[in-house]
Amino acid sequence: xxxxxxxxxxxxxxxxxxxxxxxxxxxxxxxxxxxxxxxxxxxxxxxxxxxxxxxxxxxxxxxxxxxxxxxxxxxxxxxxxxxxxxxxxxxxxxxxxxxxxxxxxxxxxxxxxxxxxxxxxxxxxxxxxxxxxxxxxxxxxxxxxxxxxxxxxxxxxxxxxxxxxxxxxxxxxxxxxxxxxxxxxxxxxxxxxxxxxxxxxxxxxxxxxxxxxxxxxxxxxxxxxxxxxxxxxxxxxxxxxxxxxxxxxxxxxxxxxxxxxxxxxxxxxxxxxxxxxxxxxxxxxxxxxxxxxxxxxxxxxxxxxxxxxxxxxxxxxxxxxxxxxxxxxxxxxxxxxxxxxxxxxxxxxxxxxxxxxxx
Amino acid sequence: xxxxxxxxxxxxxxxxxxxxxxxxxxxxxxxxxxxxxxxxxxxxxxxxxxxxxxxxxxxxxxxxxxxxxxxxxxxxxxxxxxxxxxxxxxxxxxxxxxxxxxxxxxxxxxxxxxxxxxxxxxxxxxxxxxxxxxxxxxxxxxxxxxxxxxxxxxxxxxxxxxxxxxxxxxxxxxxxxxxxxxxxxxxxxxxxxxxxxxxxxxxxxxxxxxxxxxxxxxxxxxxxxxxxxxxxxxxxxxxxxxxxxxxxxxxxxxxxxx
Numbered sequence: 280x281x282x283x284x285x286x287x288x289x290x291x292x293x294x295x296x297x298x299x300x301x302x303x304x305x306x307x308x309x310x311x312x313x314x315x316x317x318x319x320x321x322x323x324x325x326x327x328x329x330x331x332x333x334x335x336x337x338x339x340x341x342x343x344x345x346x347x348x349x350x351x352x353x354x355x356x357x358x359x360x361x362x363x364x365x366x367x368x369x370x371x372x373x374x375x376x377x378x379x380x381x382x383x384x385x386x387x388x389x390x391x392x393x394x395x396x397x398x399x400x401x402x403x404x405x406x407x408x409x410x411x412x413x414x415x416x417x418x419x420x421x422x423x424x425x426x427x428x429x430x431x432x433x434x435x436x437x438x439x440x441x442x443x444x445x446x447x448x449x450x451x452x453x454x455x456x457x458x459x460x461x462x463x464x465x466x467x468x469x470x471x472x473x474x475x476x477x478x479x480x481x482x483x484x485x486x487x488x489x490x491x492x493x494x495x496x497x498x499x500x501x502x503x504x505x506x507x508x509x510x511x512x513x514x515x516x517x518x519x520x521x522x523x524x525x526x527x528x529x530x531x532x533x534x535x536x537x538x539x540x541x542x543x544x545x546x547x548x549x550x551x552x553x554x555x556x557x558x559x560x561x562x563x564x565x566x567x568x569x570x571x572x573x574x575x576x577x578x579x580x581x582x583x584x585x586x587x588x589x590x591x592x593x594x595x596x597x598x599x600x601x602x603x604x605x606x607x608x609x610x611x612x613x614x615x616x617x618x619x620x621x622x623x624x625x626x627x628x629x630x631x632x633x634x635x636x637x638x
Numbered sequence: 639x640x641x642x643x644x645x646x647x648x649x650x651x652x653x654x655x656x657x658x659x660x661x662x663x664x665x666x667x668x669x670x671x672x673x674x675x676x677x678x679x680x681x682x683x684x685x686x687x688x689x690x691x692x693x694x695x696x697x698x699x700x701x702x703x704x705x706x707x708x709x710x711x712x713x714x715x716x717x718x719x720x721x722x723x724x725x726x727x728x729x730x731x732x733x734x735x736x737x738x739x740x741x742x743x744x745x746x747x748x749x750x751x752x753x754x755x756x757x758x759x760x761x762x763x764x765x766x767x768x769x770x771x772x773x774x775x776x777x778x779x780x781x782x783x784x785x786x787x788x789x790x791x792x793x794x795x796x797x798x799x800x801x802x803x804x805x806x807x808x809x810x811x812x813x814x815x816x817x818x819x820x821x822x823x824x825x826x827x828x829x830x831x832x833x834x835x836x837x838x839x840x841x842x843x844x845x846x847x848x849x850x851x852x853x854x855x856x857x858x859x860x861x862x863x864x865x866x867x868x869x870x871x872x873x874x875x876x877x878x879x880x881x882x883x884x885x886x887x888x889x890x891x892x893x894x895x896x
Contacts, residue, residue: 485688
């Protein structure tokens, strides 16, 4: 059993970065995620693991510091909340293009614009459909507990190096701010420079005589080479869809109706399942853990079993589009969700299900 | 005398440093970039630090600098070279890290990154090439375009009442506590080239002190963007750019000369 602590989600993420052997964190304050850098600056990992922690002058600078660190073979992490993530999107596109590993946490708040500081899930499109420019995808993990704010750092680290790609942990203000019991994993040492050079022979650590110079760039002015590069990226994303889809099911074995949800909304919907069963409604829940790659295959199987699907998310309806694509019109699909920072209740979800499909 | 009698080591007056690749430069004939590339690579060769040097290329004419310099390099988003360099130098403190940036990259879109990296006293080197114009995109107004100077986005000359004043960013960063060595050079004459190379060497040597940021500006030309031939451009630069951007050291470390 690992060490147990009562922590905020943001603190749990920060502690997990230290323990996972992340090499550097570059951030900029924004509510509701400022505890990440506050925690790191209090823990001072630069005196223990040697992890670099720096408060940058902006989100733009911090994501580009991540680019530099990753280009030199190090694993960087950064975090922000919705408006700040918009600013980081250019850098994320560059990192996807240059094939650089990154862990980026978005503690989503209501939008658009400055919006508010309450929890929301309205950055789904930005995370899953691009956000930055160009043909790229981002591996997106959606935690629904403080525990997963730690555990998903390890998954993100593995995926970031397996595919040489940015990985987003798409959280929200609920999970970032609430405190829960967390079991922490043991410390994993940071890699030595020799280990980095072995694992990342492409990294700019200084050109040795035994190899050509290493270049980190997302530029190729030859459009045919650029197209080839994009095809290579697409092959990575197809491999993710084959090998690294993650999801979780509740009460689906006999379900006649299905909720699809993620993150804190999936947590709320677990209570809806109990309320529905009490009324004799056989309701199941598919919780998407990876939003890209989306659990399309499992969802299309479940669509053969259920009468209708309700996509429940704290937005005006974003993930619902992926649900519709996955089931390809085989069953009715509707959306329900509060937005702008309002959190729906389990009862509201049940009422929506009944009014849309049953009554 | 036969040619073979002339080609002897003792008659060698110039050789290309092997740290410049054989790829033909993408710069216009007469442009200062090629000379500045060569000088930096000569210093890296002379200091025998190829395996310890990491460069950052910007967006601008020198976006492809990594094609010409035989060292490990990263290519940055527009204006963000000093953010990359900050991270690399902090994670690899025993390496020599430099950025190579033009005026648009460093003094317009990247002003925040430039000033904050300088102010934090990051221990890398900034090489800043100032030719008062956006060369790569076809000659638009730069933050350093002189008053009255023509560019494609100020075709009647820079009117400071409408377009604002040129930014003397080198003087600005020299005022920050985090800069250690700030100098302004040029490469338009053999004499200037020698001085510029000395300044580059100083920057690399000073960066060993880990005492702050070393900033070397090169006032340079852009004969294609300025719509002049190479000779006219250098003359115009001497008559117009140098009075506004005077050459020489602006801030030198308070230690003995290296």
